[in-house]
Amino acid sequence: MSHHDKDLIGALTACLRRHAGVEQAVVVSGGREPRSLVAYIVPDAHRAGEIRRACALEADGRLEGLSLHEPGADLLVAQRNRTETDFLYREIFLDNAYLRHGIELPERACIVDVGANIGMFSTFAAKTCKDARIVAIEPIAELSRAVRANAEIHRADITVLNCAMGSEAGRTDFTFYPNNTVMSGRFADAEDRDVLRAYLVTGEGAQDGRLLDDLVADRMVMERRSCEVMTLRQVVELQRIEEIDLLKIDVEKAEMDVLRGMDESTWAKVAQLVIEVHDIGGRLGDVLKTLAGRGFVVAHDCDARMVKTGCYTVYAHRAQGRRPAAKGWAPAPAEHWPSRRRLADDLRASIASQLPGHPLPERFVFVSALPAEASLREHAAASGAGSAPRAPEGSQGEVESRLAGIWRELFGEGELRHDTDFFELGGNSLTAVRLLARVEDSFGVDVLAPDDVFTASRLGDMAAAIDAALAARQAGGGAA
Numbered sequence: 001m002s003h004h005d006k007d008l009i010g011a012l013t014a015c016l017r018r019h020a021g022v023e024q025a026v027v028v029s030g031g032r033e034p035r036s037l038v039a040y041i042v043p044d045a046h047r048a049g050e051i052r053r054a055c056a057l058e059a060d061g062r063l064e065g066l067s068l069h070e071p072g073a074d075l076l077v078a079q080r081n082r083t084e085t086d087f088l089y090r091e092i093f094l095d096n097a098y099l100r101h102g103i104e105l106p107e108r109a110c111i112v113d114v115g116a117n118i119g120m121f122s123t124f125a126a127k128t129c130k131d132a133r134i135v136a137i138e139p140i141a142e143l144s145r146a147v148r149a150n151a152e153i154h155r156a157d158i159t160v161l162n163c164a165m166g167s168e169a170g171r172t173d174f175t176f177y178p179n180n181t182v183m184s185g186r187f188a189d190a191e192d193r194d195v196l197r198a199y200l201v202t203g204e205g206a207q208d209g210r211l212l213d214d215l216v217a218d219r220m221v222m223e224r225r226s227c228e229v230m231t232l233r234q235v236v237e238l239q240r241i242e243e244i245d246l247l248k249i250d251v252e253k254a255e256m257d258v259l260r261g262m263d264e265s266t267w268a269k270v271a272q273l274v275i276e277v278h279d280i281g282g283r284l285g286d287v288l289k290t291l292a293g294r295g296f297v298v299a300h301d302c303d304a305r306m307v308k309t310g311c312y313t314v315y316a317h318r319a320q321g322r323r324p325a326a327k328g329w330a331p332a333p334a335e336h337w338p339s340r341r342r343l344a345d346d347l348r349a350s351i352a353s354q355l356p357g358h359p360l361p362e363r364f365v366f367v368s369a370l371p372a373e374a375s376l377r378e379h380a381a382a383s384g385a386g387s388a389p390r391a392p393e394g395s396q397g398e399v400e401s402r403l404a405g406i407w408r409e410l411f412g413e414g415e416l417r418h419d420t421d422f423f424e425l426g427g428n429s430l431t432a433v434r435l436l437a438r439v440e441d442s443f444g445v446d447v448l449a450p451d452d453v454f455t456a457s458r459l460g461d462m463a464a465a466i467d468a469a470l471a472a473r474q475a476g477g478g479a480a
Contacts, residue, residue, distance in 0.1 A: 005029075008358065008359070009027045009028070009029070009037065011355055011358065012027045012037065012039070012351065012355065012358065012361065013025055013026055013027045013039075015350060015351055015354050015355055016039060016041065016347060016350075016351070018350075018354075019346070019347060019350055020044065020047055020335060021043060021044050021047045021048045021337040021343050021346065021347075022041055022042070022043065022044060022048075022347070023042045023043065023044045023045065023052075024041075024042040024370050025039060025040065025041050025042070026039075026040050026370060027039045027040075027361060028040070036362055037359065037360075037361045037362055038361055038362060038363050038364075038365060039347070039361035039363070039364045039365070040365050040367055040370060041343070041347070041364055041365065041366050041367070042055075042366075042367060042368065042369060042370055043055065043337070043343065043366055047335060047336055047337060048336070048337040048338075048343055049155070050076050050153050050154060050338045050339070051076060051337065051338070051339065051340055051343060051366055052368060053152055053153050053155075054068050054076055054078070054153050055366050055367055055368040056368040057078065057149055057152065057153070058368075059367065059368045059369070062149070063078055063149060064142075064145055065080075065142060066078045066079060066080060066142070066145065066146050066149060067079060067080070067082075068340075069082050069085050070339045070340060070341050071085050071086045071088075071089035071090075071093075072089055072093065072094075072339075073339055073341055073342045074332050074338050074339060074342065075089065075093065075123075075338065075339060076153065076338060076339045076340065077118065077119075077120070077123065077146075077150050077153070078118065078146050078149035078150055078153065079118050079146060080118065080142065080143070080146065081454070082423055082454070082457075083423060083428060083454065084117075085118065085120070086423065086428075088117070088118075088120040088121075089120065091303075092120050092121050092124045093120075093124055095303075097303070097313065098121060098124075098248065098274050099128075099328075100299075100301070100313075100315060101299035101301075101315035101317075102297065102299075102315065102317050103246065103272050103274055103315050103317060104272075104324075104325035104326075105125060105128050105129045105132070105245065105246060105325060105326050105328075106129065106245055106323035106324055106325060106326055107129055107130050107131065107323075107324075107326045108129070108130065108131045108132065108133070109125070109129045109132045109133070109245040109246065109323075109326070110132075110133045110134075110135075110241060110242075110243055110244055110245050111125050111132060111133070111134045111135070111244070111245060111246045111247075111248065112134075112135045112137070112232070112235070112241070112244050112246075112247050112248070113125070113134060113135065113136040113137065113248050114137045114165050114232075114247070114248065114249045114250070114251060114258055115137070115138065115165075115248075115249060115250035115251040115252070115276075116136035116137060116138040116143070116144075116147050116160075117138065117143055117146075117147075117250075118143055118146035118147060118150065119136055119138075119146060119147035119150040119151065119158065119160075120150075121248055122134045122136045122147060122150070122151070122156065122158050123150050123151075123154055123156060125246075126151075126154060126156030126157070126158065127154065127156075128326055128328055129326035130326060131157070132156075132157065133157050133159075134156065134157060134158045134159070135158075135159045135161065135235065135239055135241070136151075136158050136159065136160050136161070137160075137161045137163060137164075137165055137230075137235065138160065138161075138162065139162065139163055139164040139174055139225075139227040139228075140174070140176050140225065140227075141162055141225075144160050144161075144162040147160045148160050159239065161230070161235065162227070162228075163227060163228040163229065163230050164227050164228065164229045164230070164251075164254075165229070165230060165231070165232060165235075165249075165251060165254070165257070165258045165261060166229040166230075166231065166254065166257045166258065166261055167231065167257045167258075167260035167261045168229070168231060168261065169228075169229055169230055169231055169234060170228075170229050171226055171227065171228055171229060172226070172227065172229050173224055173225070173226055174224070174225040174226065174227050175222050175223075175224060175225075176222065176223045176224075176225050230261075231261030231262070232247075232258060232261045232262045232266055233261060233262055233263045233265075233266045234261075236265075236266050236269065241269065242269065243269050243271065244269050244270045244271065245271050245272060245323070246271070246272045246273070246274065247270050247272070247273045247274075248273070248274045248275075249273065249274070249275040249276065250275075250276040251276075252278070253278045253280065253283075255275050255276070255277055255278075255283070255287060256283060256286060256287065256290075259287070259290060267294055271317065271318050272315075272316065272317040272318070273291065273296070273314070273315075273316040273317075274313065274314070274315055274316075275287060275313070275314045275316075276311060276312070276313055276314075277300070277311070277312045277313070277314050278310055278311055279310045279311075279312055280310065284300065284312050284314070287314055288300065288314065291314070291316040295318065295319070296316035296317060296318060297316065297317055297318070297319050298314065298315070298316045299314075299315045299316075300312050300313060300314045300315065301313060340364070340366050343364075343366070344364040347364060348360055397463065397467070399443075399463045399466050399467045399470070400418070400459060400460060400463035402442055402443075403439070403459065403462060403463045403466065404416045404459060406435065406438045406439060406442060407420075407422070407425070407435075407459065409438060410427070410431055410434060410435060410438070411425045411426060411427075416459055417459070418458070418459060418460035419458050419459070419460060420458065420459045421457050421458050421459075422435070422453065422457040422458070422459075422462065423457055427453075427457075432450065432453045432454075435448075435453060436448060436450065436453070439466065443466055443470065444470075444473075446469070447466050447469040447470055447473070448462070448465060448466055448469065449465075452465045
């Protein structure tokens with residue numbers, strides 16, 4: 001490395017270390033190009049605490065099959081399936097789906113989240129009301145671990161119970177859809193495929209047909225689990241809950257069972273409810289009648305995206321006696337960096353301002369502690385960080401170039417890099433169906449599995465999956 005390059009790296013490192021969101025930083029060469037630079041950042045424990053704590057979970061191996069994802073610039077979460085997480089973020093944080101029809105969260109609220117999934121609503125509630133106490137109930141072990149991880153990342157007071165809710169205590173079999181966790185439940189059945197299919201064909205540009213069926217089949221692969229069942233009455237007693245400002249229930253067809261697990265003293269503690277109801281056999285009417293009969297002011301609606309699924313959201317609150325609402329969730333202030341994306345963007349702007357004309361690092365890698373610099377150089381070189389993400393299109397292989405053309409048909413003209421992500425461009429399950437159809441037209445049948453769209457969602461990774469399928473077909477004597 002020349003003296004000039006050393007001076008360049010030194011200047012970049014010093015600039016990064018001056019940033020308020022950074023505790024430690026070092027810039028190293030990626031190895032493939034003379035100025036292929038990677039910046040390793042230890043986030044500040046106070047101003048970028050969410051990133052720092054998430055990095056620690058990752059470094060300690062405590063994510064256990066989970067991954068970190070940022071569905072928005074102001075939120076970093078541990079999760080399983082990015083498309084589900086993006087859906088939940090939009091529904092809960094952007095559309096404010098749970099705080100409608102008079103539902104409010106007061107300061108120091110006590111919230112019981114039945115069917116917590118990865119804890120997106122619990123996280124929202126913790127950010128919305130100061131000093132909230134949350135009891136999150138989730139029967140799937142992998143998802144309950146995500147709730148715990150998100151509680152740690154966001155320093156939220158969330159007690160996690162790994163069990164199901166029902167009308168009486170015991171044990172039950174549970175259907176877990178690992179590729180579509182939000183539909184997991186005690187009463188999962190063949191109708192679930194119809195519900196998912198109905199959701200996917202709702203809206204302009206929806207497509208029907210074999211590829212949609214393939215995508216549904218992939219998303220609805222199931223596993224059977226056994227788990228403990230408790231009643232809400234038991235939970236209230238064990239957790240010594242005096243009042244419930246909001247009881248949120250999302251349990252995939254078991255909502256009436258959950259309500260039957262409440263005795264009179266439990267009902268008396270509940271100020272508000274939000275319940276997702278599957279209107280099967282008049283269940284919506286049963287829920288509305290039950291709540292109205294107990295003196296709640298009741299309303300319900302159906303998201304436009306769910307109009308063909310028979311899924312409704314019921315809102316119920318007491319006419320009197322509720323405490324004043326908290327100020328609500330708001331994006332992080334300027335001097336706080338809650339996500340890697342937001343901090344990386346600010347670091348790039350800081351470098352551009354303080355060192356005009358200097359090349360920017362190709363990648364920012366956030367870690368909980370800096371290892372030896374030699375180890376960082378080895379990591380940067382081995383991961384290919386630097387040159388690969390910015391590879392010019394002329395250097396792409398034929399498959400990747402053709403796939404990039406398909407992506408432009410779907411998303412419009414724009415710069416596509418080796419690490420451009422299908423879902424970050426705005427891809428969703430419907431777009432995946434259109435992608436699969438175009439890939440089939442261009443490369444042949446069965447060269448890209450539905451699961452590849454979700455697990456190999458970056459342009460280069462998806463092209464590699466197609467390349468491998470084509471190579472296997474050629475080796476087996478098939479025609480592409």
